[in-house]
Amino acid sequence: xxxxxxxxxxxxxxxxxxxxxxxxxxxxxxxxxxxxxxxxxxxxxxxxxxxxxxxxxxxxxxxxxxxxxxxxxxxxxxxxxxxxxxxxxxxxxxxxxxxxxxxxxxxxxxxxxxxxxxxxxxxxxxxxxxxxxxxxxxxxxxxxxxxxxxxxxxxxxxxxxxxxxxxxxxxxxxxxxxxxxxxxxxxxxxxxxxxxxxxxxxxxxxxxxxxxxxxxxxxxxxxxxxxxxxxxxxxxxxxxxxxxxxxxxxxxxxxxxxxxxxxxxxxxxxxxxxxxxxxxxxxxxxxxxxxxxxxxxxxxxxxxxxxxxxxxxxxxxxxxxxxxxxxxxxxxxxxxxxxxxxxxxxxxxxxxxxxxxxxxxxxxxxxxxxxxxxxxxxxxxxxxxxxxxxxxxxxxxxxxxxxxxxxxxxxxxxxxxxxxxxxxxxxxxxxxxxxxxxxxxxxxxxx
Numbered sequence: 387x388x389x390x391x392x393x394x395x396x397x398x399x400x401x402x403x404x405x406x407x408x409x410x411x412x413x414x415x416x417x418x419x420x421x422x423x424x425x426x427x428x429x430x431x432x433x434x435x436x437x438x439x440x441x442x443x444x445x446x447x448x449x450x451x452x453x454x455x456x457x458x459x460x461x462x463x464x465x466x467x468x469x470x471x472x473x474x475x476x477x478x479x480x481x482x483x484x485x486x487x488x489x490x491x492x493x494x495x496x497x498x499x500x501x502x503x504x505x506x507x508x509x510x511x512x513x514x515x516x517x518x519x520x521x522x523x524x525x526x527x528x529x530x531x532x533x534x535x536x537x538x539x540x541x542x543x544x545x546x547x548x549x550x551x552x553x554x555x556x557x558x559x560x561x562x563x564x565x566x567x568x569x570x571x572x573x574x575x576x577x578x579x580x581x582x583x584x585x586x587x588x589x590x591x592x593x594x595x596x597x598x599x600x601x602x603x604x605x606x607x608x609x610x611x612x613x614x615x616x617x618x619x620x621x622x623x624x625x626x627x628x629x630x631x632x633x634x635x636x637x638x639x640x641x642x643x644x645x646x647x648x649x650x651x652x653x654x655x656x657x658x659x660x661x662x663x664x665x666x667x668x669x670x671x672x673x674x675x676x677x678x679x680x681x682x683x684x685x686x687x688x689x690x691x692x693x694x695x696x697x698x699x700x701x702x703x704x705x706x707x708x709x710x711x712x713x714x715x716x717x718x719x720x721x722x723x724x725x726x727x728x729x730x731x732x733x734x735x736x737x738x739x740x741x742x743x744x745x746x747x748x749x750x751x752x753x754x755x756x757x758x759x760x761x762x763x764x765x766x767x768x769x770x771x772x773x774x775x776x777x778x779x780x781x782x783x784x785x786x787x788x789x790x791x792x793x794x795x796x797x798x799x800x801x802x803x804x805x806x807x808x809x810x811x812x813x814x815x816x817x818x819x820x821x822x823x824x825x826x827x828x829x830x831x832x833x
Contacts, residue, residue, distance in 0.1 A: 390460040391424035392505045394439075398464075399506055401438055403430040404487060406502035406511060408465070413498045416510070416520055417552075426455075426464045427490060427502060435464050451484060469493055470537070488513045495534055495541050496548065496560075497526045525554040531563030539570045543582040546598050550589025556598070568603045579608060580691040587649035593639045611657045611683055618660050621671050625745045630659045636744030641736065647697060648733040651704035652740060654684040658705075681706035704730050704737055711738045714751050720802035726759055727768040771797050772811040781819040792818060 391407060398405035407415075408427035415421060428435065435453045436443040443464075444454040451466030467490040469483050487502060494500040497516035503509070510517060519526050525548055527534045527541075535541050542564045545556060556564065571579070586595050599605040606613040615630035627633055637652050644652070658680025659673045666672050681702040688698045710725065711734075717725070728734065739752045759767070773796035778789050795818075796811060805811045 387421070387424050387460050387462070388505075390457050391426055391462050393457065394426055394455055394462055394464060395428075395505055397438055398426070398428050398430055398435070401430070401434075403428050403434065404467075405430070406487070406504050408490075408502050409494070409499050412501040412503040412510070413516075413520060415503065416501070416517065424462055426462055427467055427487070428464060429467055429484075429487075430464075431466055431484065435466075487511060492528055494528050495538070495544060497528055498548075498552075498554075500528050519557075523552070523554045524557050525549065525552070525560065526557040527560045527563065531560045532567065535563055535567040535570070539567070540574050540578050540582060542567050542571050542602070542604065543574075543579065543586070546595050546602070546604070547582050547586045547589065549598060550586045550592050550595035553591040553594070564598075565602045569607065571604060572607055576690060576692045580693065583608070583691070584646045584650070587638075587653060588644055588646060592649070593635050596635055596638065609653075609687065611660075611687060612653060614660050615656065618663055619671055620659075627745060630656050633744050637737075637740045640740035640743040644736070645733070647700050647730075648704070648736060650684075650688070651701050651708075651733065651737055654680065654687065654701070655705050655708050655737065655741070656680060657683050657687075677706055677709045700730050700733075703728070704734050707734060708737055708741065711735075711751055711755070714755050718802060720798050722758065723762075723767050723801045724798075726755075726762070769800065772800055772805070772808040773797070773815050777812060777815060778819065781816060782823060783819055788822065792822075 391411075395405045395407065405426055405428040408425050411421035411424045430438070432445055432451055432453050435455065436445065439455050439457070442456045444456070446452055446454050451468050453464045455462050455464050466484050467487050469485045469489045470493050491500040491502070491513040494514075497514045497519045499516070500514045501516045501520075502511035504511065514528050515526075525545060527545075545560065545564055548554065549556060586592060586599075589595060596605075599608075600613060600616075612631075612634070615634060618630040620628075620630060620633065625633055627636055634653065634656055637655070638649070641649060641652055656676065658676035658678070661683075662673045662676040662679050664672045664674070684705050685698055685702050688701060693701075707725075707728070707730075714722065714725075725731065735752065735755060738755075739749065742749050742752060771793070773793060775789060775793060778792055779785065783789055783792070792815070796815060799805065799814070800811060805814065
């Protein structure tokens with residue numbers, strides 16, 4: 387990607403234009419981190435960029451001076467230096483005007499994201515003190531913080547997301563503006579909020595960012611179910627760490643490079659505890675059915691954030707199943723195989739590990755489950771079913787729920803090792819179908 391971006395810069399400069407790497411890629415290069423992508427900022431207008439790369443330039447944001455240049459299978463965003471007009475909707479400017487590199491830097495969000503780099507001359511161009519802030523590990527808004535946050539309401543979440551990703555401290559004036567501007571984040575679309583929250587959750591410093599979300603009031607605005615875990619006591623013999631919020635924070639801290647789904651499941655796995663809290667006759671705290679209640683609550687949260695149905699299903703399944711791991715030592719073989727055959731099993735076992743480390747610290751079940759999984763082949767855990775729908779229908783059954791019930795019963799017994807092979811399974815099936823058809827015939831005669 388860098389080679390392609392540098393090629394574009396060289397071609398723009400050779401044509402007499404100013405052109406630099408811009409934004410996050412410069413920040414990451416100076417941190418000696420691998421950039422996710424490379425953006426180019428230039429004095430060339432979109433039409434001039436298109437003329438230099440005929441057939442390879444897409445004017446995806448012509449009114450904002452943004453062109454995507456496609457070379458060697460790599461897509462590089464090339465944007466003309468600009469200043470923004472008035473922000474009327476708290477998201478986008480109503481107009482832009484092409485400008486100079488310095489003016490372009492001053493309209494960006496944070497100083498560490500407003501740096502330019504000339505790969506031809508190997509020099510950093512800094513108009514806003516971003517390099518000093520980068521070295522000091524400080525996140526500072528460019529110019530007046532409140533103005534930056536009024537322009538784009540999502541920037542308060544971006545500030546906290548950058549804390550999660552970079553581990554920086556937010557500069558005091560910027561932090562004060564975050565807190566003052568927090569309530570306005572609710573006008574941002576659910577999709578944009580979802581994406582920023584998801585990026586925060588997978589950052590290396592996600593727990594520090596969680597604290598800032600709570601302190602700023604943003605957590606109560608966007609995820610009140612999580613904020614309400616504070617102060618909910620737990621049985622000290624199982625949870626010496628403290629309340630449900632403290633526990634959740636620790637679980638997040640123990641995740642190892644989680645994907646979005648696992649991170650959301652960890653954040654929400656115990657949100658069912660506050661509404662199910664009770665104290666029994668012995669004085670012990672109880673959360674009966676909190677995993678089921680939590681899964682339902684998570685479904686509502688994820689739906690309002692516009693997650694896909696597939697993501698909602700996977701995350702809520704992890705939440706609903708997270709208490710089942712305590713039963714692993716007593717599980718029948720078939721039940722254990724079904725647990726390990728779940729599509730979310732790899733994430734579920736990692737959630738279980740983090741859940742244990744965030745409470746009692748006993749990884750005995752985690753180690754046992756890993757040993758049993760390692761001793762089984764993929765075919766043993768999730769074999770091809772010996773009984774299929776066609777087999778059931780061929781024996782005279784009509785399509786319907788009863789067919790599904792038979793198939794589930796057959797697969798469960800296959801996993802349990804009840805039969806030696808397919809022929810034994812089909813023999814059982816013939817008996818079950820015959821009995822079902824006979825019962826149905828008698829019901830018809832009686833009616």
